[in-house]
């Protein structure tokens with residue numbers, strides 16, 4: 001039994017001459033909510049694509065619950081990509097049907113309950129929805145799977161600030177406590193209160209990892225303020 005759901009061991013990724021990840025060593029524990037924070041181009045999406053087996057590392061390895069990304073690990077990861085892969089003409093109820101057929105671990109009742117609580121009609125087509133509503137639908141679908149690891153790449157960036165905390169709380173209320181949730185985002189103030197730990201990455205390197213409470217205590221400031229100071233332009 002592994003304590004860590006994800007382990008990066010001296011992982012490097014180059015795109016041609018560009019070195020996007022420079023020897024990442026990282027352990028992500030089970031049962032936590034983790035914020036993966038870093039400025040544009042720091043390597044967050046590259047790390048996420050490697051965890052999902054969509055890109056291969058140039059050297060080193062990543063292990064998901066002890067094994068390298070494969071068909072097996074994909075069954076246990078529920079992934080919200082940066083860009084949508086759903087067809088715009090589909091109605092919410094068609095997408096629910098698609099998820100029910102495609103993923104054994106999809107909990108249809110959970111998805112329907114969350115849609116109701118956010119007042120989203122199942123008869124609406126994605127193409128007629130606002131950007132924020134589309135994001136909510138996708139987040140609900142991803143969080144309605146019973147996965148070991150949820151990876152969310154920039155969720156809810158298009159949701160208005162007043163609604164973000166509410167959405168996150170509604171969705172996280174349902175999440176299985178044994179699972180791990182990794183959220184890559186720039187929206188730190190919204191997520192810092194729900195995260196147990198944060199990882200700061202900069203220029204392809206991990207520059208800080210720790211528990212949110214102990215970082216706040218040690219540095220005497222919020223994660224949001226720390227991030228702004230660290231990555232000042």
Ligand SMILES: Nc1ncnc2c1ncn2[C@@H]1O[C@H](COP(=O)(O)OP(=O)(O)OP(=O)(O)O)[C@@H](O)[C@H]1O
Pocket residue numbers: 015018020038039040041042043044045046047
């Ligand atoms: N297909 C590619 N070819 C060449 N360089 C790439 C490619 N994809 C990413 N990069 C480069 O690798 C670095 C890391 O990119 P990545 O997309 O992982 O960053 P990110 O932290 O997810 O950024 P953002 O917050 O803007 O989404 C950047 O310098 C980017 O320009």
